[in-house]
Each structure stands twice: as structure tokens, then as C-alpha cells.
Amino acid sequence: MKKEINVVGAVIVDDGKVLCAQRGPAGSLPDLWEFPGGKVETGETPREALQREITEELECTVAVGDRITTTTYEYDFGIVTLTTFFCELTAGTPRLTEHAEVVWLKPEDLDELEWAPADIPAIELIRGAFTT
Ligand SMILES: Nc1nc2c([nH]c(=O)n2[C@H]2C[C@H](O)[C@@H](COP(=O)(O)OP(=O)(O)OP(=O)(O)O)O2)c(=O)[nH]1
Numbered sequence: 001m002k003k004e005i006n007v008v009g010a011v012i013v014d015d016g017k018v019l020c021a022q023r024g025p026a027g028s029l030p031d032l033w034e035f036p037g038g039k040v041e042t043g044e045t046p047r048e049a050l051q052r053e054i055t056e057e058l059e060c061t062v063a064v065g066d067r068i069t070t071t072t073y074e075y076d077f078g079i080v081t082l083t084t085f086f087c088e089l090t091a092g093t094p095r096l097t098e099h100a101e102v103v104w105l106k107p108e109d110l111d112e113l114e115w116a117p118a119d120i121p122a123i124e125l126i127r128g129a130f131t132t
Helices: 046-058 107-112 118-128
Strands: 003-015 017-022 037-039 061-074 080-093 099-104
Touching: 003 061, 003 118, 017 107, 037 046, 037 107, 046 061, 046 080, 046 107, 061 118, 080 118, 107 118
Parallel strands: 003 080
Antiparallel strands: 003 017, 003 037, 017 099, 061 080
16 A cells, blocks of 8 residues: 655745745655645644645745645655645745745746646646636
8 A cells, every 4th residue: 555645735826926846856756846835744734734834844924825726646655645725925035945946937837847746737727727
């Protein structure tokens, strides 16, 4: 049985652009792009987990808004269920701590990056949400 990993990702929107974060060269999914976030811990709601992870990883705070989607992807190291939420910055400016790079992209440009496979359905929905 593969490990099941419950993950939340923050789609932080500011001034019409979306924050994208690149994973480092070591570890799983090297160099791929993702939404900042991480694993939900026991006793936390997904939204609480996301606020905790963003404070830890980006040293800023966000308000967690609408859920975008939940998708499951089977990697070789485990089965990731990723839930993404729209977020807005409430204090501070995202600072690089764990990621190799962060960039702000317009929704229509998100597919220029090489995303972690679990993120692809969310990317499509985000693009759609901004073109209506
Ligand atoms: N944070 C985040 N993780 C994602 C996304 N898409 C995706 O497949 N993942 C995967 C990568 C990791 O395997 C897992 C998130 O766990 P984590 O944030 O603790 O990542 P990690 O690589 O530091 O975990 P680990 O290797 O130490 O176990 O979910 C995403 O958009 N955001």
C-alpha cells in the first residue's frame, strides 16, 4: 500500500497575479513548480494547515478563501491528494525560505512553468476563473 499524503496549496492572488513556487533540486519532485503549502497535520482543518504552512514557508500571513479543487495523483513515493484554495495576503511580503524561487504570473501565463502533476487540474481552473 502506498502512503496517502493529504496536502493543501495556497493560490495567492495579488494585483491580478498568482504566486508560483519552485521546489528545490533535492527531494521529491525536484525543480517542479507548486503552490506553497504542505501536509495537513492531525487535528487541523485544511484551512488551518494552509495558514500554518504559509507562515512557516513564506513568513507572511494569508486569508484563505474559496476552495478551488481537490485532486489525487499517484506518484512513485505516495498518493498525494492536493486541495487548493484562493488566498489573499494580509500581512508581510512572501520571502523565499524553502523554495528555490518564487514568481508572480498572470493566470494566462501559468502554463509556461513545469508544474507538479497533481497541480495541473488546478492550473486549468485558475486560468478559467480569470477569463470569464
Ligand atoms: N506544497 C505543495 N505540495 C505539493 C503540490 N503538488 C504536489 O504534488 N505536492 C506534493 C509534494 C510533496 O510530496 C507533498 C507536500 O509535502 P511537503 O510540503 O511536506 O513537501 P516536502 O517535499 O517537503 O515533503 P517531504 O519530501 O519532506 O515528505 O505534496 C503543491 O502544489 N504544493
